[in-house]
Amino acid sequence: MSLVLDRISRVVGGETHLQDLSLTLEPGSLNVLFGPTLAGKTSLMRLMAGLDRPSGGKVLWQGTDVTGRSVRTRDVAMVYQQFVNYPSFTVYDNIASPLKLAGLPKAEIDRKVRESAAIMHIDGLLGRLPAELSGGQQQRTAIARALVKEAGLLLLDEPLVNLDYKLREELRAEMREIFKRHRSIVVYATTEPLEALMLGGTIVVLHEGRVIQTGPTVEVYHQPASLRVGQVFSDPPLNQVDGMVDGAGVLLADGIRVPAVGHLADLPHGRYRFGARANHLSVFRAHDDDIPVPGTVELAEISGSETFIHVHGKGFAWVVQQEGVHSLGLGETVTAWINPRRLFAFGADGRLVAAPPRPRLGMAAE
Amino acid sequence: MNPTGVGFKKRHIGLIAYFVFLLLPIYWLLAMSVKPNQEILGGFSLFPQTITFANYVTILTDPSWYNGYLNSIQYVALNTVISLSVALPAAYAFSRYRFLGDKHMFFWLLTNRMAPPAVFLLPFFQLYSTFGLIDTHIAVALAHCLFNVPLAVWILEGFMSGVPREIDETAYIDGYGFPRFFLTIFLPLIRAGIGVTAFFCFMFSWVELLLARTLTSVDAKPIAATMTRTVSAAGMDWGLLAAAGVLTIVPGALVIWFVRNYIAKGFALGRV
Numbered sequence: 161m162s163l164v165l166d167r168i169s170r171v172v173g174g175e176t177h178l179q180d181l182s183l184t185l186e187p188g189s190l191n192v193l194f195g196p197t198l199a200g201k202t203s204l205m206r207l208m209a210g211l212d213r214p215s216g217g218k219v220l221w222q223g224t225d226v227t228g229r230s231v232r233t234r235d236v237a238m239v240y241q242q243f244v245n246y247p248s249f250t251v252y253d254n255i256a257s258p259l260k261l262a263g264l265p266k267a268e269i270d271r272k273v274r275e276s277a278a279i280m281h282i283d284g285l286l287g288r289l290p291a292e293l294s295g296g297q298q299q300r301t302a303i304a305r306a307l308v309k310e311a312g313l314l315l316l317d318e319p320l321v322n323l324d325y326k327l328r329e330e331l332r333a334e335m336r337e338i339f340k341r342h343r344s345i346v347v348y349a350t351t352e353p354l355e356a357l358m359l360g361g362t363i364v365v366l367h368e369g370r371v372i373q374t375g376p377t378v379e380v381y382h383q384p385a386s387l388r389v390g391q392v393f394s395d396p397p398l399n400q401v402d403g404m405v406d407g408a409g410v411l412l413a414d415g416i417r418v419p420a421v422g423h424l425a426d427l428p429h430g431r432y433r434f435g436a437r438a439n440h441l442s443v444f445r446a447h448d449d450d451i452p453v454p455g456t457v458e459l460a461e462i463s464g465s466e467t468f469i470h471v472h473g474k475g476f477a478w479v480v481q482q483e484g485v486h487s488l489g490l491g492e493t494v495t496a497w498i499n500p501r502r503l504f505a506f507g508a509d510g511r512l513v514a515a516p517p518r519p520r521l522g523m524a525a526e
Numbered sequence: 527m528n529p530t531g532v533g534f535k536k537r538h539i540g541l542i543a544y545f546v547f548l549l550l551p552i553y554w555l556l557a558m559s560v561k562p563n564q565e566i567l568g569g570f571s572l573f574p575q576t577i578t579f580a581n582y583v584t585i586l587t588d589p590s591w592y593n594g595y596l597n598s599i600q601y602v603a604l605n606t607v608i609s610l611s612v613a614l615p616a617a618y619a620f621s622r623y624r625f626l627g628d629k630h631m632f633f634w635l636l637t638n639r640m641a642p643p644a645v646f647l648l649p650f651f652q653l654y655s656t657f658g659l660i661d662t663h664i665a666v667a668l669a670h671c672l673f674n675v676p677l678a679v680w681i682l683e684g685f686m687s688g689v690p691r692e693i694d695e696t697a698y699i700d701g702y703g704f705p706r707f708f709l710t711i712f713l714p715l716i717r718a719g720i721g722v723t724a725f726f727c728f729m730f731s732w733v734e735l736l737l738a739r740t741l742t743s744v745d746a747k748p749i750a751a752t753m754t755r756t757v758s759a760a761g762m763d764w765g766l767l768a769a770a771g772v773l774t775i776v777p778g779a780l781v782i783w784f785v786r787n788y789i790a791k792g793f794a795l796g797r798v
Contacts, residue, residue, distance in 0.1 A: 209699065211695055211698075211699075230698075231695070231698045231699055232698050232699075232701055232702070232703065236699060237699060238695075238696070238699050240692050240696070242690065242692055244690065244692040244693055244696050245696075246693065246696075246697070246711050247693075247714075247715060248711065248714040248715060249711075257700050257702075258700040258701060261700055261701040261702060262701065302696075305700070309700070
C-alpha cells in the first residue's frame with residue numbers, strides 16, 4: 161500500500177492552498193506533516209482523504225488513480241483537531257459504526273470495538289454519550305473509531321491540539337506506541353517541533369502550500385535544508401544573525417569575533433546568515449570555547465522549569481532558553497554565551513551551507 | 527423606606543399590568559363562551575353569572591361544526607409534512623454546498639413571504655380550478671407551502687449550520703451513504719430544529735384564513751370559515767362563536783408547549 165501525490169495543486173477562490181506538490185508515502189510509514197498554521201497541512205490531508213478534489217495533479221493509491229473517487233469508497237480513516245463523534249450515538253456505537261457499515265458479523269464487531277477501546281483506555285465508558293465525556297475521552301473515542309477501521313491510510317489532523325498539556329503528553333506517548341504496531345500509512349499533522357520529534361518517522365515540512373523539505377524527522381532537525389525549515393522546526397524559532405567569514409574567522413553582527421572551528425572551518429569567505437537554537441545559547445558559560453556576547457534583557461519569560469530570555473544587542477535579537485527559573489530585570493545587561501560549534505550557516509539564498517555535527521552518544525543530549 | 531423593596535414592587539406592578547392587558551381579551555373570550563347569550567347581550571359582567579357548557583356541546587356534537595376543526599387539522603398537518611419533507615433536503619444543500627447563485631436563491635425564498643398572500647389568490651384559484659383541486663385539503667396544504675416552505679428552509683438551514691461539517695465528513699469516511707447518514711445521524715442532531723419548524727408551519731397554516739377560505743367550499747372548509755355560520759337571520763350567536771374561538775386556541779397552545787424551549791431560536795431562524 162502506498163500513496164503517491166503527483167504534482168497536486170489546490171486553488172480555492174483564487175487563493176492557492178497547495179502548489180505543485182509531489183509526495184510519496186511508503187507502506188507502513190509514519191509521516192509527520194509539519195508546518196505553521198496556513199502552511200497547507202489540512203488542505204493536503206483533505207486531498208489525501210478524498211474530501212476535496214485537487215485543482216490539478218493526481219492521487220495514486222496502490223498504483224491506481226483515485227483522484228476523483230469518493231471518500232466513501234476509499235480505504236481511509238481520519239481524526240480531526242476538533243473532537244468529532246456522532247453525538248446521538250454511544251461511545252460503543254461510535255466506534256462500531258465503520259464496522260457495521262462494512263457489514264462485519266456482530267461478534268467480530270464486538271471484539272474489535274472492545275479491543276480498540278481498551279487500547280485507548282475508554283473501555284469503561286462504552287455506554288456513555290460523547291457529551292458525557294471529557295475532551296480527552298472524546299478525542300480518544302474519535303481515535304478509537306479511526307483505529308478500529310484498520311484503514312490503509314490513517315490521517316490525524318493535529319489531534320492533540322485542543323487537549324490540555326498533561327493529556328497531550330499522555331496521549332502522544334500512547335499514540336507513538338500504537339503507530340509502531342500499525343501496518344498502514346499514518347499521516348500526522350502537527351505544528352509543534354517537539355511533537356514531530358517525539359513521533360519520529362518521516363517529516364514533510366510544508367510552507368505556504370509547498371514542500372520545503374522531507375526526510376527522516378531527526379535528520380531534518382539536525383540538517384534543516386534552509387533557514388525557513390530551521391525557523392519553523394525549532395521552538396522558539398532559530399536565532400539568527402548576519403555574519404561574515406574572512407581570513408580571521410567569523411564575524412557575527414557588529415563585531416562579535418568567533419573562531420572558525422569545526423564545521424565552520426571549511427566555509428569559503430563571504431557573507432552568511434548564522435543560526436543558533438535557543439537551547440544552545442546560555443547566559444552562563446557552559447564550555448571553555450563559548451564566546452561572550454554582551455546584550456540587554458528585553459523580556460524574561462518563565463515557562464515550567466525553564467526561562468526564555470530575550471536578549472537584544474547590536475545587530476541581533478536572540479532568545480536564550482535557559483534551564484532553571486531565573487528572574488532577570490528588564491534592561492539589565494547580560495552576557496549571552498554562544499558556541500561556534502553549534503552554529504548553523506546559511507547562504508545568501510537561505511540554503512544550508514554548514515550544520516553542526518550531530519551529537520554522538522556521550523555528548524550532551526539535545 | 528427600602529429602596530430595593532419599592533423597586534421590586536414597582537416592577538411587579540408593571541408586570542401584572544402587562545399580563546392583565548395581554549390576557550384580558552382571552553379571558554373575555556373564555557368567559558363569553560360559558561355565558562348564555564342573554565347575559566352577553568344583557569349587560570356588562572366581569573364574571574359569568576350563570577355558567578353553561580351548551581356552546582361546547584353544540585360544537586363537539588354537530589358535524590358541521592367539528593368537521594371544521596378536522597378539516598383545518600388535516601390540511602395543517604398535510605402542509606407541515608410537505609413543508610418539512612421539501613425543506614429538509616433544500617436546507618441541507620444551502621447549509622453544506624456552494625453553488626452558483628446559492629445566496630440569491632436563498633434570499634429569493636424569503637421574498638416569497640414578503641408579498642401578501644392575496645397577491646397569489648387569483649392565480650391559485652384558477653390553477654386549482656383547472657386541476658379540479660378546489661375544495662380539497664391538499665389544495666390548501668399546497669397553497670400554504672408558498673410561505674411555509676421558505677420559512678422552513680430558513681429555520682432548518684440555521685439549525686443545520688450549527689452542526690459541524692466534520693460530522694458529515696466523518697460519516698462519509700466511515701462509509702455512510704447520504705440517505706443513511708441523513709436519517710440516522712443528521713436528523714437526530716437537529717431534532718429541536720425540526721420541532722420548531724413544524725411548529726411554525728403549523729402556526730402560520732392554522733391562522734391563515736384568506737387562501738384557506740377561498741380554495742374551499744364545503745368538504746375542506748376550515749374552522750375559521752365555519753365560524754361565520756353563527757351569523758344568521760336571528761342575529762349573532764355570540765356564545766357559540768366564543769366557544770369556537772377558545773377551541774381554536776387550544777391546538778396552538780398544545781403545540782407551543784412542546785417546543786417552548788426552542789421558540790426563541792426559531793424566531794431567530796435557528797441562528798442563535
